[in-house]
Amino acid sequence: MLLMPRYLSRYRQIVEILVSHGFGFLLAQLDLVQRLNLPRRLLRRKKPVAPGITPAQHVRLALEELGPTFIKFGQILSTRPDLLPPTYITELSRLQDRVPPVPLETIKSVIEEELGESTEQLFASFDPIPIAAASLAQVHGAVLPDGREVVVKVQRPNIEQTIRLDLDILHDLARLAQDRTPLGQAYDLVEIAEDFAISLRAELDYRREGRNADRFRANFADEPHICIPEVHWEYTTARILVLERINGIKIDDILALEAAGHDRYQLALHSARLIVREVLEDGFFHADPHPGNIIVMPGEVIGLMDFGTVGYLTPTDRTNLVRLFIVAVQLDAVSIVDQLIRMGVAQPTVERRMLQRDVQRLLLKYQGIPLKEVQFSELLEEIRIVVYQNHLRLPSDLWLLAKTLVMMEGVGKKLYPDFDIFGVSRPYVRRFMQRMWLPSEWGPGVLRYATAWSDLIGNLPQQTIRLLGQLERGELTVKLHLTDIDRTTGRLDRIANRVILSVLLAAFIVALALLIPTVDLTWPWGLLTWIIVLSFMVMCILAIWLIWSIFRSGRM
Numbered sequence: 001m002l003l004m005p006r007y008l009s010r011y012r013q014i015v016e017i018l019v020s021h022g023f024g025f026l027l028a029q030l031d032l033v034q035r036l037n038l039p040r041r042l043l044r045r046k047k048p049v050a051p052g053i054t055p056a057q058h059v060r061l062a063l064e065e066l067g068p069t070f071i072k073f074g075q076i077l078s079t080r081p082d083l084l085p086p087t088y089i090t091e092l093s094r095l096q097d098r099v100p101p102v103p104l105e106t107i108k109s110v111i112e113e114e115l116g117e118s119t120e121q122l123f124a125s126f127d128p129i130p131i132a133a134a135s136l137a138q139v140h141g142a143v144l145p146d147g148r149e150v151v152v153k154v155q156r157p158n159i160e161q162t163i164r165l166d167l168d169i170l171h172d173l174a175r176l177a178q179d180r181t182p183l184g185q186a187y188d189l190v191e192i193a194e195d196f197a198i199s200l201r202a203e204l205d206y207r208r209e210g211r212n213a214d215r216f217r218a219n220f221a222d223e224p225h226i227c228i229p230e231v232h233w234e235y236t237t238a239r240i241l242v243l244e245r246i247n248g249i250k251i252d253d254i255l256a257l258e259a260a261g262h263d264r265y266q267l268a269l270h271s272a273r274l275i276v277r278e279v280l281e282d283g284f285f286h287a288d289p290h291p292g293n294i295i296v297m298p299g300e301v302i303g304l305m306d307f308g309t310v311g312y313l314t315p316t317d318r319t320n321l322v323r324l325f326i327v328a329v330q331l332d333a334v335s336i337v338d339q340l341i342r343m344g345v346a347q348p349t350v351e352r353r354m355l356q357r358d359v360q361r362l363l364l365k366y367q368g369i370p371l372k373e374v375q376f377s378e379l380l381e382e383i384r385i386v387v388y389q390n391h392l393r394l395p396s397d398l399w400l401l402a403k404t405l406v407m408m409e410g411v412g413k414k415l416y417p418d419f420d421i422f423g424v425s426r427p428y429v430r431r432f433m434q435r436m437w438l439p440s441e442w443g444p445g446v447l448r449y450a451t452a453w454s455d456l457i458g459n460l461p462q463q464t465i466r467l468l469g470q471l472e473r474g475e476l477t478v479k480l481h482l483t484d485i486d487r488t489t490g491r492l493d494r495i496a497n498r499v500i501l502s503v504l505l506a507a508f509i510v511a512l513a514l515l516i517p518t519v520d521l522t523w524p525w526g527l528l529t530w531i532i533v534l535s536f537m538v539m540c541i542l543a544i545w546l547i548w549s550i551f552r553s554g555r556m
Helices: 005-020 024-030 055-066 068-077 086-092 104-115 159-180 182-186 189-203 206-219 254-259 264-282 315-329 333-343 352-366 376-389 396-415 421-436 439-473 485-518 527-555
Strands: 137-143 149-155 240-244 284-286 294-297 301-304 310-312
Touching: 005 024, 005 055, 005 159, 024 159, 055 068, 055 086, 068 086, 068 159, 068 189, 086 376, 104 149, 104 240, 149 206, 159 182, 159 189, 189 206, 206 240, 206 264, 206 284, 254 264, 254 396, 264 284, 264 301, 264 315, 264 396, 264 421, 284 396, 310 396, 315 333, 315 396, 315 421, 333 352, 352 376, 376 396, 396 421, 485 527
Parallel strands: none
Antiparallel strands: 137 149, 149 240, 284 310, 294 301
């Protein structure tokens, strides 16, 4: 454990917050208070909370109190329905990341430290009132010397040190939970914590977000109804991101859209084409498309903002998703289970009958319902239950995609309730399936396999000669690994011990039975008589126990 004073202070704060939300039992299970030499009265301390708060809500509230690192960790956990029950996943999806703004002078000092000049020299004007304030960064409006409007995203001072400290603590907690909780027996919690640390450290580098924006601009360069702001790289560093400012109406402000005369059906169409193209053609999608990050500009142009959270889909991922969609439409539960195993979502050792039954129930519920009437948010809730109950492991990018589709569905329903996103996606799916059969798609894979077979055939004569030589010299050994050999050996040992015990018991009982008639049974008994009678009774009890154990093992 990390016992430096700065860690102890943060540990104490974490313990107090967790106890106040009723998680003292977890701290006791991890033996955290004793390890840190903290007073045990911390576990008994209680803070009054509003009645009616569920355990899942307590988890969310505790993470919000613990600060930015734990808020981000909760958001990551909301993409892991295999780890937590659906109620917790739903609650963690509502995590709020709002904090009071940092004073303007502090923001200016960060800009000057990063760019080497004051805000007055860098910008023609700089809005002192922030557009948004979150735990990691603060966003201000500004105007460049040439008159172009921009938004300036500035990292909060000292946030990197705070996150580094929290990540160290989180790693320690994951290591303790790995050894002391049932969840640690099923999942590699330390690896989850390490993956999260890598992801969060990358998010602190705003140059990465700038590259994401550039990639989206390149992907949608031929789409006149999609606008991605330009990155001003001359003003961008690891802690500062300067983007072109785009103005418009929030996409969920229906009254303002109607007042401006926008065609809501066209907006829904452009939004649907945006997400379908991201998923099926680019394999790179905006994973946080909530209404605050999407605006409507003149001419029904959709403008996107905030490119910190993105998802990636490899060509294999997209092919697997299309295949899964096809067998789901065909209501083929057996093929769905096979496809889930092929994708690595279900392990080959999964209880197929149970998983197939759950999938079949889900399919029957939606049988006969037109695709355009399927509520994806409702379907996702039911998928979460199946994932958790069957211990399926969805890759985080696939779950990010599911959450993205739910958010986009909500946007589409507000814009045009009768909009059919499946109808829009149909030509994209058809085009994707046609592309799957083109040599440009399957050719590289075939070439790799052909190269591997060529290497194998080329090495086969040499390897055969070497094996025959080892066999002739008696140097060839075969190693046989049996996964259940220890269990089988233990069972054979128990059988042998039981046989030996049975023979000994029979011999003792027979011997004592022969000795009893020769013993003088007149009262009071002598010492030898007591020993023989008691020994006979003990042997009989052991024989009854042996018979009962044999009967019980046979019944099991």
